[in-house]
Amino acid sequence: MSQVIRAEGLRKRFGETRALDGVDLAVEEGTVLGVLGPNGAGKTTAVRVLATLAKPDEGRAEICGYDVMRDATRVRALIGLTGQYASLDEELTGRENLVMIGRLLDLPRAEARARAAGLLERFRLSDAAGRAVKTYSGGMRRRLDIAASMINRPRVVFLDEPTTGLDPRARGEVWDTVREMALDGATVLLTTQYLEEADALADRIAVFDHGRVIEDGTPAELKARAGRQTLVVRAAEVFRTEQLAAIVAELTGERPEVRLDAGLVTAPVTDPGVLRAVVQRLDEAGLVAAEVALRLPSLDEVFLSLTGHAADAAGSAAEEQLEGSVR
Amino acid sequence: MTTMTTMTGTTAHDALPPARISLRRTVRHSLTLAWRNIAQLRHSPEKLIDVTLMPLVFLVLFLYVFGGAVAGSTHAYLQQLLPGLVAQMAMFATMGLGTALSEDIRKGVFDRFRSLPIARSAPLIGTVVGDTVRFLTVVVVLSVAGTALGFRFGSDPLRVLAGFALAYVFYLAFSWISVMVGLIAPSPETVQGLAFMFVMPLTFGSSVFVANTSTMPGWLETWTKMNPVSHLTDALRALLVGGPVGNHVWITLAWAVGIVTVTFPIAMRMYARRA
Numbered sequence: 212m213s214q215v216i217r218a219e220g221l222r223k224r225f226g227e228t229r230a231l232d233g234v235d236l237a238v239e240e241g242t243v244l245g246v247l248g249p250n251g252a253g254k255t256t257a258v259r260v261l262a263t264l265a266k267p268d269e270g271r272a273e274i275c276g277y278d279v280m281r282d283a284t285r286v287r288a289l290i291g292l293t294g295q296y297a298s299l300d301e302e303l304t305g306r307e308n309l310v311m312i313g314r315l316l317d318l319p320r321a322e323a324r325a326r327a328a329g330l331l332e333r334f335r336l337s338d339a340a341g342r343a344v345k346t347y348s349g350g351m352r353r354r355l356d357i358a359a360s361m362i363n364r365p366r367v368v369f370l371d372e373p374t375t376g377l378d379p380r381a382r383g384e385v386w387d388t389v390r391e392m393a394l395d396g397a398t399v400l401l402t403t404q405y406l407e408e409a410d411a412l413a414d415r416i417a418v419f420d421h422g423r424v425i426e427d428g429t430p431a432e433l434k435a436r437a438g439r440q441t442l443v444v445r446a447a448e449v450f451r452t453e454q455l456a457a458i459v460a461e462l463t464g465e466r467p468e469v470r471l472d473a474g475l476v477t478a479p480v481t482d483p484g485v486l487r488a489v490v491q492r493l494d495e496a497g498l499v500a501a502e503v504a505l506r507l508p509s510l511d512e513v514f515l516s517l518t519g520h521a522a523d524a525a526g527s528a529a530e531e532q533l534e535g536s537v538r
Numbered sequence: 539m540t541t542m543t544t545m546t547g548t549t550a551h552d553a554l555p556p557a558r559i560s561l562r563r564t565v566r567h568s569l570t571l572a573w574r575n576i577a578q579l580r581h582s583p584e585k586l587i588d589v590t591l592m593p594l595v596f597l598v599l600f601l602y603v604f605g606g607a608v609a610g611s612t613h614a615y616l617q618q619l620l621p622g623l624v625a626q627m628a629m630f631a632t633m634g635l636g637t638a639l640s641e642d643i644r645k646g647v648f649d650r651f652r653s654l655p656i657a658r659s660a661p662l663i664g665t666v667v668g669d670t671v672r673f674l675t676v677v678v679v680l681s682v683a684g685t686a687l688g689f690r691f692g693s694d695p696l697r698v699l700a701g702f703a704l705a706y707v708f709y710l711a712f713s714w715i716s717v718m719v720g721l722i723a724p725s726p727e728t729v730q731g732l733a734f735m736f737v738m739p740l741t742f743g744s745s746v747f748v749a750n751t752s753t754m755p756g757w758l759e760t761w762t763k764m765n766p767v768s769h770l771t772d773a774l775r776a777l778l779v780g781g782p783v784g785n786h787v788w789i790t791l792a793w794a795v796g797i798v799t800v801t802f803p804i805a806m807r808m809y810a811r812r813a
């Protein structure tokens with residue numbers, strides 16, 4: 212296996228802001244790297260540098276062995292990029308957008324049309340293919356934007372927050388697409404603000420904070436380091452909630468949080484194996500559970516345990532605004 | 539299916555384009571991107587409203603307000619005014635370009651282009667060439683409306699054609715000023731104001747509205763005599779109506795080359811810096 216994405220010591224400043232402050236990355240061929248981080252962590256900047264759209268102040272990066280600055284044209288032929296903000300021509304139809312990109316990739320007219328049609332079909336956009344993109348919903352735009360980055364059958368795909376703002380169904384579809392890309396052998400780097408998403412899709416996760424990679428590992432390693440998950444059990448018969456709480460307390464050794472009105476019992480757990488024990492004990496006690504689940508820690512909880520500080524929400528809200536006005 | 543994927547996977551390196559993009563491919567990419575502008579116009583033809591209405595309004599207003607005073611009769615003035623308006627309206631037509639580019643950058647369309655293996659210049663060249671439609675609209679509107687009002691073209695159609703071709707060459711060159719302004723301006727809203735700073739003194743401080751500039755104060759007359767728009771106007775008067783061309787054609791062409799030589803590199807530099 213070879214490393215198709217490599218970055219060493221990437222630094223980039225915008226005025227006083229250190230968007231990237233020494234980022235190293237290495238992604239093995241055919242794997243999915245999830246870049247996880249709060250607003251302003253430097254995710255987009257890293258993607259833009261790797262995709263040849265921005266120059267780093269320091270450091271170097273290679274895609275399939277080609278330097279992103281010296282060999283930018285070759286890198287561009289190998290990658291597909293779906294940026295955080297849609298990069299489509301709003302005035303053109305979905306089909307026209309894809310055909311145009313196919314033609315810019317030197318595909319013959321018939322081939323460009325065929326690939327466009329195939330991708331429109333695959334992303335369930337065939338019905339809307341003849342409509343101007345400005346009439347599309349947010350989810351449709353996202354899907355078209357992802358389709359647009361796949362026309363050259365890229366070996367390396369960058370997806371910057373591909374599911375932010377999507378409804379659960381559209382999110383599921385994007386997840387399926389990412390999995391398909393990986394199955395086809397593409398290497399994928401996707402950024403996200405949700406641990407759940409990184410956990411579902413990524414082989415490895417890099418956690419960004421203030422322009423640095425503060426943690427790097429498999430989802431399992433990360434979850435173990437990020438601390439405890441939450442056991443959630445909901446009684447089907449609300450009047451038996453207290454009995455349920457007693458079982459949970461005994462198995463986790465923690466005092467659970469109980470909401471009698473909803474029949475809900477939650478408790479922090481360290482050992483995921485507890486889930487099976489709970490199911491077994493409920494069975495023995497003849498208790499029917501409406502819901503038994505292990506909830507992953509939220510990004511905030513991960514940050515709190517990895518960095519000792521919460522993801523800086525106030526600061527990033529201001530940055531978000533700034534970004535909006537810059538663009 | 540699986541074998542296909544593996545195959546493309548292993549041959550991808552051989553299929554890689556060369557590190558540099560040939561001129562031929564750049565021309566083709568630029569034409570594809572010019573097609574994009576034309577497709578946009580097909581979806582929203584109302585974008586041509588400025589290049590349709592403004593020439594009409596200017597033609598009628600200036601003809602009847604100044605005609606009698608400047609040339610003694612509206613008919614005599616029309617023969618002077620129309621070639622000048624072709625020059626002025628062609629300059630005006632380039633102003634939308636900067637705004638459109640600025641919008642494209644803000645909306646991220648250019649990010650997509652910049653992530654593709656095409657020449658940096660292709661999106662800019664494509665946009666300029668695609669805007670030819672706007673120039674043609676100006677020419678057609680002015681020719682038809684002018685003729686309806688009594689304008690008479692000279693008897694040699696080749697000379698008339700040469701006149702429009704000259705206007706087109708200058709229009710293309712001038713477009714790069716608009717491109718440059720569009721890339722320098724911090725937002726689409728500011729482009730228009732900046733572009734006016736170039737277009738107004740160039741088109742009004744010229745021989746567009748008055749063929750005889752000797753009544754102007756000295757400094758203005760000097761400026762007017764240097765102004766490339768005056769040379770284009772004088773060349774157009776000779777080519778569209780009749781009379782000696784002098785060296786106005788050559789001076790206009792020299793200006794066109796000069797403008798592109800200066801603005802193209804600046805525009806490309808700004809483009810690389812933006813985004």
Ligand SMILES: Nc1ncnc2c1ncn2[C@@H]1O[C@H](COP(=O)(O)OP(=O)(O)OP(=O)(O)O)[C@@H](O)[C@H]1O
Binds near residue numbers: 225251252254257530
């Ligand atoms: N063009 C720019 N000009 C000035 N500052 C910038 C620019 N781009 C990014 N920054 C700053 O660099 C930092 C990192 O930004 P970046 O967009 O990479 O973060 P992100 O992790 O993608 O955040 P988000 O989750 O909000 O998308 C932020 O503080 C941001 O304000």
Ligand SMILES: [Mg+2]
Binds near residue numbers: 256295371
């Ligand atoms: Mg971002």
